[in-house]
Amino acid sequence: MKIALFGYGKMGKTIERIALERGHTIVAKIDVDSKDYELSEVDVAIDFSVPSVAFSNINLCFSKNIPIVSGTTGWLKDFGKAVKNCEKHNGAFIYASNYSLGVNLFFELNTQLAKLMKDFNDYTISLEETHHTQKLDAPSGTAITLAEGIIEQTTKEKWSLGVTEDEHTIPIVSKRIENVPGTHVVSYTSSIDEIEISHTAKNRDGFALGAVIAAEWLKDKKGVFTMKDVLGLK
Known part of the structure; x- marks a missing residue:
């Protein structure tokens, strides 16, 4: 081509x-x-x-x-x-x-986990993404896609950049660190345990x-x- x-x-x-x-x-x-x-x-x-x-x-x-x-x-x-x-x-x-082929498989895993967790209301949901300092937008498009995948499967209604007390909103924490291609973590946290899935890119x-x-x-x-x-x- x-x-x-x-x-x-x-x-x-x-x-x-x-x-x-x-x-x-x-x-x-x-x-x-x-x-x-x-x-x-x-x-x-x-x-x-x-x-x-x-x-x-x-x-x-x-x-x-x-x-x-x-x-x-x-x-x-x-x-x-x-x-x-x-x-x-x-x-x-x-x-x-x-x-990334791995990230797109991760999107599917994220959707399946959200389906499994949708009726377990003791868990709070959060997202964290870390990228290199040259990345211009926050949160990352990947984090937004992950949040939207969760919203489609649960009672969550929207996402927000940063910590929030709104139980219908998924908080996304964005970090910018030198020479980090991209890491995304989805967390389900209760008073007794935590479930996490993550994807870490090693390079571009x-x-x-x-x-x-x-x-x-x-x-x-x-x-x-x-x-x-x-x-x-x-």
């Missing part, structure tokens, strides 16, 4: 390396200040840019009939518009808060590999998809 990269920071460079290892070609490397770039030969685009330009990158690809895989978080107020624009242009689009390779696999899967398709489609989890 011929791939365009929107965002050429640490993640973009990791995606480039893994894509090349898998036999693909990078035909465009586009950062916020890039101008006059060419997309006519692109088979699929991968966006790990910044929140301020992610939505415009996605719409640009729709207008040029380029399938796009987006891993940028912090722009989701416009997600519904992106879906409508994809449908309008008969495009192809995958968004995921996290492309897992995120990048998942994004490239998603791009391989999306090529020549039409519609709006998720990593559940890519991994056959639906």
Whole structure:
């Protein structure tokens, strides 16, 4: 495949390396200040840019009939518009808060645990996520996805950043520490015990590999998809 990269920071460079290892070609490397770039030969685009330009990158690809895989978080107020624009242009689009294959399996585990715990009201639910200091948004998109998975299965109604006394709200604690790729912990705590599930990324390779696999899967398709489609989890 011929791939365009929107965002050429640490993640973009990791995606480039893994894509090349898998036999693909990078035909465009586009950062916020890039101008006059060419997309006519692109088979699929991968966006790990910044929140301020992610939505415009996605719409640009729709207008040029380029399938796009987006891993940028912090722009989701416009997600519904992106879906409508994809449908309008008969495009192809995958968004995921996290492309790691392990994290997507972790999402499924989180959902199953929430189903098991929904009737045990003695347990309080909390989330904690830790990332590198360069991460711009908090909480992480992965933490939000985990919280939403719990809300779908329980009586919880919403999530909040930081500690809360509201029993219907899931608190998410965000920590930023140098050189931490990403750790997420879901805790169920009672007066007598605690149940935890966690996922710890060792490096960025897992995120990048998942994004490239998603791009391989999306090529020549039409519609709006998720990593559940890519991994056959639906």
